[in-house]
Amino acid sequence: MSKKLKRLLKRIVTGALIYLVAILISNIIPDLNENIELVLFLIAYFVIGGSIVKAAVKNIGHGQIFDENFLMSIATVGAFLIGEYPEAVAVMLFYQVGEWFQSYAVGKSRKSIAELMDIRPDYANVLRGGEAEEVSPEEVAIGETILIKPGERIPLDGVVIKGSSSLDTMALTGESVPRDVAEGEEVISGCVNLSGVLEVKVNKNYGESTVAKILELVENAGSKKSEAEHFITKFARYYTPVVVICAVLLAFIPPLLLGGGFTIWIYRALSFLVISCPCALVISIPLSFFGGLGGASRAGILVKGSNYLEALSDAEIVVMDKTGTLTKGTFAVTKLVPEMGVAEGALLETAAYAESYSNHPISKSLLAAYHKDVDKSLLSEVEEVAGHGVSALLNGSRVYAGNTKWMERQDIQMKEPDEAGTIIHVAREKEYLGYIVIADEIKSDAKLAIEGLKAVGMKHIVMLTGDQKKTAANVAGALGIEEVHAELLPKDKVDQVERLFQSKSEKGRLIFVGDGMNDAPVLARADIGIAMGGLGSDAAIEAADVVIMTDEPSKIVKAIQISKRTLVIVKQNIVFAIGVKILILLLAAVGIATMWAAVFADVGVAVIAILNAMRAMRVKA
Amino acid sequence: MRKTYILEELDCAHCAGEIEAAVGKLEGVKSSTVTLLTQKLVIDVEEAKAAGITKEIKKIVKKFEPDVEVIEK
DSSP states (O other): HEEEEHHHHHHHHHHHHHHHHHHHHHHHTTOHHHHHHHHHHHHHHHHHHHHHHHHHHHHHHTTTTOOOOHHHHHHHHHHHHHOOHHHHHHHHHHHHHHHHHHHHHHHHHHHHHHHHTTOOOOOOEEEETTEEEEEEEOOOTTTTEEETTTTOOSSSSSEEEEEOOEOOHHHHHHSSSOEEEETEEEEEEEEEEEEEEEEEEEOOOOSHHHHOOOOOOOHHHTTTTOOEEEEEEHHHHHHHHHHHHHHHHHHHHHHHHSSSSSSHHHHHHHHHHTTOOHHHHHHHHHHHHHHHHHHHTTTTTTESSSHHHHHTTTTEEEEEEEEETTTTEEEEEEEEOOOOOOOOHHHHHHHHHHTOOOOOOHHHHHHHHSSSSOOOOEEEEEEETHHHHHHEETTTTEEEEEEEHHHHTTTTTOOOOOSEEEEEEETTEEEEEEEEEEEEEETTTTHHHHHHHHHTOOSSEEEOOOSSSHHHHHHHHHTTEEEEEOOOOOOHHHHHHHHHHSSSSSOOOOEEEEEESSHHHHHHHSSEEESSOOOTTTHHHHHOOOEEESSSSSHHHHHHHHHHHHHHHHHHHHHHHHHHHHHHHHHHHHTTHHEEEEEEEEIHHHHHHHHHGGGGGGGOO | OEEEEEEOOOOOHHHHHHHHHHHHTTTTTTEEEEEEEEEEEEEEOHHHHHHHEEEEEEHHHHOOOOEEEEEEE
């Protein structure tokens, strides 16, 4: 609690006690002198609301007649003038309680979101002249070596040159399983080193590092305002003057037309003034969005503005890139098809040996699948023909591994299989051993993601890819995606998205999801561009509107759910606050609602709306 | 040219809106956004007017919220 809040709380409590004493005394002694009673209530009033009256007087000098301090002062002074002392003090008391609560809630949300994003490194241990020196991360240059001990936060992006450890990426990704790193691997700033000492060669300065980029993104998110927020700002601009004018009319027109006393109409008009402040809305709507953004970032989803969080709930078309989004973008052996009489193990072993000297990604995936070490002394006369394959002498017999063209060139008899993916044929001398299918793997949660998207109401899910038709159809079939466009150049992807824009409804939004590597134009063209795997890819963080820090496509569903939930809370608050205010205004106008009800419509509604808004922050990671 | 200010102790939503609108009307200011929850004022201002703008902003903030401290970032 800030000093300002503590001071205000003290004043509220003291004032409330004096107020209670005043009420008790005036009840116990019914024929107490009117002036003594007034003095008691006035003391309570000034203890609680002196600052409001002071601010009101000052603001009048600036010509701000619709200022809330001024309106509250008029309402309460007016109540004193018509002899409603307890009401006058109560209005001020509850108004101050509301103000206090508002400040408290804002401070608390701000703090909890700040904690959520508590990833700013305080220092770096840089190795200079063989000694570790503690400096601010900004002072470390590219190429310097930093030392990270267990328990410390990685201050800058870089490559591990010594040591191995596991890293806690929770604050960045929402992922609770630690990530293992070893020599030669990249580490990202913002993660916490858990077990071993690491020496890291810095490859980005602090301003360009992941942690600085994320912090900048999160801090600026609030400034891109949603339509709901614009609506409320506009509403508030008209609401207060309109209610105040109504109050003035209510005080003077009916008594002049109908005759009778002014007191009762002034009382009703004063109630209007109490309800005239739009605080409940003005505070709770941005607070809801802020909470939603905070909750999303805790789940590893960075949304660049309230406007995007709002738009996500209107999404109806999702266009997804294949490689890197739905599939891992790395190659792996997915199928072994040996000829009759050949063991799967023998097929893989022959291929792995034949390819062991090659640096091609395909060779690497074969070796990864083989698991065992290759004894290179068994190999000789290795020959690689680009675009075809390899041949080598293995234990004295010649082995071949490569594509169909390679087999034809060796005059080896085989049947062309009907498979999606890259096919490696394997042969020994003139004998065909079988083939191995190497394909990009589908991510483990991709199917879940597509099902989830359908469940949250996506009307249309489209997959785009530069890959060949057969592979694309295979992936789409496995995931249950109906519309697929394959063999596209980056420019064709933009055209496809343009075409899909025509098919969406006026209010509906189009989402494009990619890995941010070469789809920046499409990310920008879509209503909402979502980049996957933000951890480690600056391009993605720059280009997209929403960045998913992990590689999981199911987080898209999570983002939409968070958006929908936030929007529900926003709508509840708008309807509830405006509804109650209008209702009490009407009831006050005809004399049914008292000033107590008006206080509820102002402060009570604000408190309830704020509490409701704070729910938006609670997101299960 | 983008400038960012911290409005320390700002906690009144209504005042945030007033400050945003008033700063937006200053000469040379192309856009002005106050974010209550991060206590930030971000403006886009013409280079030529940038020098004197901080003083103008402080004046406006003092008027609406005398307790708020304006810190240029």
